[in-house]
Every structure is written in C-alpha cells, then in structure tokens.
Amino acid sequence: MxxxxxxxxxxxxxxxxxxxxxxxxxxxxxxxxxxxxxxxxxxxxxxxxxxxxxxxxxxxxxxxxxxxxxxxxxxxxxxxxxxxxxxxxxxxxxxxxxxxxxxxxxxxxxxxxxxxxxxxxxxxxxxxxxxxxxxxxxxxxxxxxxxxxxxxxxxxxxxxxxxxxxxxxxxxxxxxxxxxxxxxYKSKGRGTKDFYADDSCVGCGLCESICPIGCIKLGEDRRPKWTLESCAFCLGCINRCPHHAIQFGKKTQKRGRFVNPIFTDIKE
Ligand SMILES: Cc1cc2nc3c(=O)[nH]c(=O)nc-3n(C[C@H](O)[C@H](O)[C@H](O)COP(=O)(O)O)c2cc1C
Ligand code: SF4
Ligand code: SF4
CATH class of the missing domain: 3.40.50 (Rossmann fold)
Incomplete structure (x- = not known):
C-alpha cells in the first residue's frame, strides 16, 4: 500500500x-x-x-x-x-x-x-x-x-x-x-485570502476539481472562490491552472508555474 x-x-x-x-x-x-x-x-x-x-x-x-x-x-x-x-x-x-x-x-x-x-x-x-x-x-x-x-x-x-x-x-x-x-506555517501560513483569479480565467473548473480539500468553488460568474480561510496550501490550483490565471497577492503575476508531466497522463 x-x-x-x-x-x-x-x-x-x-x-x-x-x-x-x-x-x-x-x-x-x-x-x-x-x-x-x-x-x-x-x-x-x-x-x-x-x-x-x-x-x-x-x-x-x-x-x-x-x-x-x-x-x-x-x-x-x-x-x-x-x-x-x-x-x-x-x-x-x-x-x-x-x-x-x-x-x-x-x-x-x-x-x-x-x-x-x-x-x-x-x-x-x-x-x-x-x-x-x-x-x-x-x-x-x-x-x-x-x-x-x-x-x-x-x-x-x-x-x-x-x-x-x-x-x-x-x-x-x-x-x-x-x-x-x-x-x-501550519497554524498561520496557510491563509487563502491572497488567492484570486485574474481576467485570463476561462471558467474551466479545473481548480475546483483538483483542490484536495474542496476549498475552491466556482461562483455564478464561473470564477473560482476560495471558500475556506485556510487550506492545505499544496499550490496545486495556482500551478495547475492552464491559463496561469490564479495569483497570490502581487508577486506571482510574473512568475512561471510548475506541473509535473504526470498530470498530462492522469486527471485526478
Ligand atoms: C507550502 C510549500 C512549502 C514548501 N516547503 C519546502 C521546503 O521547506 N523545502 C523544500 O525543499 N521544498 C519545499 N517545497 C517544495 C516541495 O516540497 C516540492 O516541490 C515537492 O516536490 C512538491 O511535491 P508535489 O508536486 O507532490 O506537491 C514546498 C512547497 C510548498 C507548496
Ligand atoms: S483552472 Fe484557471 S481557468 Fe480554470 S476555472 Fe480555475 S482559475 Fe479559471
Ligand atoms: S493551494 Fe491546494 S488546498 Fe489550497 S486552495 Fe489551492 S488546491 Fe486547494
């Protein structure tokens, strides 16, 4: 196992x-x-x-x-x-x-x-x-x-x-x-308030479906909302969004993203 x-x-x-x-x-x-x-x-x-x-x-x-x-x-x-x-x-x-x-x-x-x-x-x-x-x-x-x-x-x-x-x-x-x-980090470093989706979001829903704790929900405008104050902070959502639409505060706009190639074979 x-x-x-x-x-x-x-x-x-x-x-x-x-x-x-x-x-x-x-x-x-x-x-x-x-x-x-x-x-x-x-x-x-x-x-x-x-x-x-x-x-x-x-x-x-x-x-x-x-x-x-x-x-x-x-x-x-x-x-x-x-x-x-x-x-x-x-x-x-x-x-x-x-x-x-x-x-x-x-x-x-x-x-x-x-x-x-x-x-x-x-x-x-x-x-x-x-x-x-x-x-x-x-x-x-x-x-x-x-x-x-x-x-x-x-x-x-x-x-x-x-x-x-x-x-x-x-x-x-x-x-x-x-x-x-x-x-x-575990008590105070997992806050979600700085996460948001910018205008490049196309409302595909991938972030909602991959969040391991079900924190992300798409609103009526099909934009993701982080519904919990803190999360597992796995950074799956921000890295895996196919349109690089998810940001965390101001610093992530110009940064790259990382997804292990295994996710091109497997959809979780
Ligand atoms: C919140 C967070 C904290 C991390 N802290 C460390 C760390 O202390 N030391 C380190 O070498 N890597 C750290 N990393 C990098 C990850 O451990 C590393 O990229 C890992 O392979 C990601 O695995 P995953 O793709 O299965 O999530 C951190 C990543 C995240 C998201
Ligand atoms: S994965 Fe990206 S493009 Fe798709 S809904 Fe989430 S933020 Fe929008
Ligand atoms: S960082 Fe991970 S746990 Fe937190 S909202 Fe994004 S996908 Fe969910």
Missing part, C-alpha cells in the same frame, strides 16, 4: 514509479480523508509507503491530518499486535526542492504514536513548486532535476523490493534549523 499526497504531481510521480515496480496499490491521502477511509488491515509481508512533499521543512498539514486519523492493524498470524505490526515494512519517500528539514522526524513521531516504526526514509529532490515564495526554475533545470530524480527513484525501488532498511542522509543544517517554522 502506498499512501500519497501531492499538489503539483511530483509525489504522485514518485508513488506511480514505486507502484509500477512493486505492484503495490497507491491511495491518495486527501481522498482517504474526504471519504473517511482511514482504517486499514495489513499482512506482515506487505509494505506501507508514505510519499508526500516537504512543506516548510516539515510534513504538510494534510499529511498530519491523515496520520492523526489513520489506523493500521495486522490482519494475519498470531501473537501480539505490536510484533505483527513490526513485521510490516514501512517506508517514506519525501519529495522536496532542496531540503526536507525535519519532515522525516515529524513523520516518525506521528507513526510511533500508532506503534508503527519506519524501516526506510528517503528524501527525493524534485522541482520546487513554491511559487508563492519564489520563481520556478527554468525548463532546462527542471529536465536536469528530473533526470537525477529518475536515477534516484530506480535505486529506491530496488531497495524497496528487497525490503532494505535505509536512513535518509540529508544533513542540511539550515533545513533542520528552519524546520522550527513548520509549526507556525
């Missing part, structure tokens, strides 16, 4: 590659939350993967919501639940633009509360989608990043097939120091 969360497709891309190699089923954490589908039974020979982006040098808000409500119980064998849970191979692939900060530790802490230990943790550098903070890198740089990422994904998949333990080795002191801001 692969639980994934994605805004612009990077983590979905990683989850899909892992799915292709392992044959494991991939499920969206956002969908699980919306459908209240959070109780799972697993055999000890199965793998559980968590694949998601770094948000502010830590776990995304939505991933925390999912982990807080997730239950996993062993479904086979005899003996106590703790030992049987331990036999399940649990891993995480955390995508990022430069550093995952303490996202691995935050995830491990949440899982430990459920009696689940992480066997393997990987950080995976992909294209940074944080367009509300800074511009997207050039297409040339994106291609180079994706090439390295594909090579790394091949190594990760080989490890996962062999159920190999792995500790992630991102020792970016800066990322770890900045992870202190993650708590503030």
């Amino acid at each position: 692969i639980f994934y969360f994605t805004g612009t497709g990077n983590s979905l891309y990683a989850a899909q590659r892992i799915r292709e190699v392992t044959g494991d089923h991939a499920i969206s954490m956002a969908k699980c939350l919306l459908e209240d589908d959070l109780d799972y039974k697993m055999n000890s020979n199965e793998r559980i993967g968590f694949v998601f982006p770094t948000h502010c040098w830590g776990t995304p808000w939505l991933v925390d919501q999912f982990l807080d409500r997730l239950t996993i119980k062993p479904s086979d064998g005899y003996g106590d639940d703790e030992e049987r849970l331990d036999a399940i191979f649990v891993y995480a692939v955390i995508t990022c633009g430069s550093s995952i900060g303490n996202a691995d530790k935050m995830l491990a802490k949440k899982l430990a509360k459920k009696g689940i230990k992480l066997n393997a943790i990987y950080s995976l550098k992909m294209v940074d989608n944080y367009v509300t903070g800074f511009d997207i890198v050039s297409e040339e740089k994106q291609a180079k990043i994706m090439q390295k990422c594909d090579a790394e994904l091949r190594r990760i998949c080989a490890d996962l097939l062999n159920r190999r333990d792995h500790q992630h080795a991102d020792k970016s002191a800066m990322g770890i120091a900045l992870s202190k801001l993650n708590r503030l």
Whole structure:
C-alpha cells in the first residue's frame, strides 16, 4: 500500500514509479480523508509507503491530518499486535526542492504514536513548486532535476523490493534549523485570502476539481472562490491552472508555474 499526497504531481510521480515496480496499490491521502477511509488491515509481508512533499521543512498539514486519523492493524498470524505490526515494512519517500528539514522526524513521531516504526526514509529532490515564495526554475533545470530524480527513484525501488532498511542522509543544517517554522506555517501560513483569479480565467473548473480539500468553488460568474480561510496550501490550483490565471497577492503575476508531466497522463 502506498499512501500519497501531492499538489503539483511530483509525489504522485514518485508513488506511480514505486507502484509500477512493486505492484503495490497507491491511495491518495486527501481522498482517504474526504471519504473517511482511514482504517486499514495489513499482512506482515506487505509494505506501507508514505510519499508526500516537504512543506516548510516539515510534513504538510494534510499529511498530519491523515496520520492523526489513520489506523493500521495486522490482519494475519498470531501473537501480539505490536510484533505483527513490526513485521510490516514501512517506508517514506519525501519529495522536496532542496531540503526536507525535519519532515522525516515529524513523520516518525506521528507513526510511533500508532506503534508503527519506519524501516526506510528517503528524501527525493524534485522541482520546487513554491511559487508563492519564489520563481520556478527554468525548463532546462527542471529536465536536469528530473533526470537525477529518475536515477534516484530506480535505486529506491530496488531497495524497496528487497525490503532494505535505509536512513535518509540529508544533513542540511539550515533545513533542520528552519524546520522550527513548520509549526507556525501550519497554524498561520496557510491563509487563502491572497488567492484570486485574474481576467485570463476561462471558467474551466479545473481548480475546483483538483483542490484536495474542496476549498475552491466556482461562483455564478464561473470564477473560482476560495471558500475556506485556510487550506492545505499544496499550490496545486495556482500551478495547475492552464491559463496561469490564479495569483497570490502581487508577486506571482510574473512568475512561471510548475506541473509535473504526470498530470498530462492522469486527471485526478
Ligand atoms: C507550502 C510549500 C512549502 C514548501 N516547503 C519546502 C521546503 O521547506 N523545502 C523544500 O525543499 N521544498 C519545499 N517545497 C517544495 C516541495 O516540497 C516540492 O516541490 C515537492 O516536490 C512538491 O511535491 P508535489 O508536486 O507532490 O506537491 C514546498 C512547497 C510548498 C507548496
Ligand atoms: S483552472 Fe484557471 S481557468 Fe480554470 S476555472 Fe480555475 S482559475 Fe479559471
Ligand atoms: S486552495 Fe489551492 S493551494 Fe489550497 S488546498 Fe486547494 S488546491 Fe491546494
């Protein structure tokens, strides 16, 4: 089982590659939350993967919501639940633009509360989608990043097939120091008041259909409205609008946008 969360497709891309190699089923954490589908039974020979982006040098808000409500119980064998849970191979692939900060530790802490230990943790550098903070890198740089990422994904998949333990080795002191801001980001940094659609909006409704928490609704004028004060801040809407019509304050007008090519194959 692969639980994934994605805004612009990077983590979905990683989850899909892992799915292709392992044959494991991939499920969206956002969908699980919306459908209240959070109780799972697993055999000890199965793998559980968590694949998601770094948000502010830590776990995304939505991933925390999912982990807080997730239950996993062993479904086979005899003996106590703790030992049987331990036999399940649990891993995480955390995508990022430069550093995952303490996202691995935050995830491990949440899982430990459920009696689940992480066997393997990987950080995976992909294209940074944080367009509300800074511009997207050039297409040339994106291609180079994706090439390295594909090579790394091949190594990760080989490890996962062999159920190999792995500790992630991102020792970016800066990322770890900045992870202190993650708590503030979750409580105050996910506000939607600066989102709006400009005149290039054609009312196609894509932003409404892809928002993982159902925050966006098209009004009678067929322009999107952000109906919640704060959101998952995945930046899917602003990056994926085909007309670059979504802005956040004044700084995003001149910036590029990023969408992982996986979204040209799959419509979520
Ligand atoms: C709100 C937000 C915060 C982010 N913070 C970080 C960060 O702290 N470190 C980092 O390397 N990348 C950061 N990123 C970039 C994403 O982690 C990266 O682009 C990721 O691969 C996006 O995955 P997705 O396409 O599955 O959403 C951030 C992105 C967003 C939207
Ligand atoms: S995706 Fe873009 S063009 Fe389509 S409704 Fe949303 S803002 Fe308008
Ligand atoms: S409103 Fe936009 S940024 Fe916020 S959760 Fe929905 S798609 Fe993501």
